[in-house]
Amino acid sequence: MLHLVFPNITHKFAYLEMLSEWKASGEFETWHVSPWALFRGEDFEEFLMLAHNDLTQNHRWVPATLFFLMDWEKILGWIQVRHSIDAPNLREYGGHIGYGIRPNERQKWYATEMLRLALVEAREIWLDRVMLGCFDDNIWSYKTIEKNGGIFERYTEYEWKKSRVYWINI
Numbered sequence: 001m002l003h004l005v006f007p008n009i010t011h012k013f014a015y016l017e018m019l020s021e022w023k024a025s026g027e028f029e030t031w032h033v034s035p036w037a038l039f040r041g042e043d044f045e046e047f048l049m050l051a052h053n054d055l056t057q058n059h060r061w062v063p064a065t066l067f068f069l070m071d072w073e074k075i076l077g078w079i080q081v082r083h084s085i086d087a088p089n090l091r092e093y094g095g096h097i098g099y100g101i102r103p104n105e106r107q108k109w110y111a112t113e114m115l116r117l118a119l120v121e122a123r124e125i126w127l128d129r130v131m132l133g134c135f136d137d138n139i140w141s142y143k144t145i146e147k148n149g150g151i152f153e154r155y156t157e158y159e160w161k162k163s164r165v166y167w168i169n170i
């Protein structure tokens, strides 16, 4: 059954396995699809420590919770719920939620389900509406958002690329 979990020490093997798939895809090098929240730290233990630190403080952005989407023991993707958008880059483009599905598990509606589950988590931290941003040519991402009730608000620009901003009422 698909579910979200906060990363813990038992995920080490599954995390490393996912990481190698992402690296092999070449996408790993493209920073906007490999955010530092997921692929950071010298090793898994440091990654865990940083994920825990993000819950209360985040030196670059705002407090945030990272989840893995799990199917039994396999990690299918990740999603980060930021507790606020109290930073200029988040208000303009980044929004409350960022996510990715590992390359070999796409087009199975996992992102759609992962976002649905994350909205439940967002409600738990008292968010009643969330903002999401994506590149205008990322049709897979904006379909994921629209299928979860996303309402288009405006276009913006991020890294010189036309981007979309959506809001979802939870």
Ligand SMILES: CC(C)(COP(=O)(O)OP(=O)(O)OC[C@H]1O[C@@H](n2cnc3c(N)ncnc32)[C@H](O)[C@@H]1OP(=O)(O)O)[C@@H](O)C(=O)NCCC(=O)NCCS
Pocket (backbone or CB within 6 Å): 033, 099, 100, 101, 102, 105, 106, 107, 108, 109, 110, 111, 112, 113, 133, 134, 135, 138, 139, 140, 141, 143, 144, 147
């Ligand atoms: C965006 C992303 C998360 C979508 O994940 P996914 O699990 O493949 O998405 P879903 O299977 O839930 O599909 C969502 C919609 O996109 C469509 N879709 C997904 N992949 C597609 C493809 N390669 N071609 C055409 N449509 C596609 C699905 O059909 C679905 O729409 P539908 O229900 O109307 O058919 C994934 O492509 C990804 O991780 N990309 C890299 C990271 C990224 O871009 N993150 C978002 C940053 S804003």
